């Protein structure tokens with residue numbers, strides 16, 4: 757039976773060495789590549805080969821979890837795009853190191869955009885940071901899924917340090933308060949804004 761494995765590089769980037777190693781693995785196990793929202797899918801491999809392929813992934817590349825912090829997409833931000841209003845990589849590195857891959861009640865997708873053009877589709881992520889001239893907007897509770905919805909703005913004008921702290925608070929809150937299979941947007945509707953009494 758054929759199956760696939762979706763792989764994630766640090767905040768969705770792959771070095772040339774990692775990419776070459778992944779191409780070698782796809783070739784070895786007879787797969788091909790597709791781009792999907794959570795990462796890069798090596799598809800068309802034999803189900804029995806999947807554990808071996810995962811075990812041979814290069815350092816810094818890992819399989820995507822189904823239920824958890826399973827998507828972290830940051831655009832290049834101010835450092836790499838003329839439209840960018842905020843740098844994105846420092847915040848993305850923080851979230852990657854602190855939270856990427858953690859098990860959660862449901863999927864938790866995170867988008868970081870350097871400006872309101874929102875190339876990473878951040879407004880429909882569970883957690884989004886969107887660069888403005890005054891700092892990051894924090895937008896929580898978006899989703900595509902069966903009932904697409906944009907997120908709610910919970911904070912404005914955040915510095916990078918404040919955005920890091922906000923990401924920690926929101927993700928810890930989701931980890932501790934969500935009911936099984938509850939998305940972050942559902943938790944927000946049920947319980948209310950977790951940042952209400954917090955100074956970022």
Ligand code: SF4
Nearest residue numbers: 831837840870871875
């Ligand atoms: S979201 Fe803005 S900063 Fe990021 S790549 Fe798109 S246009 Fe550039």
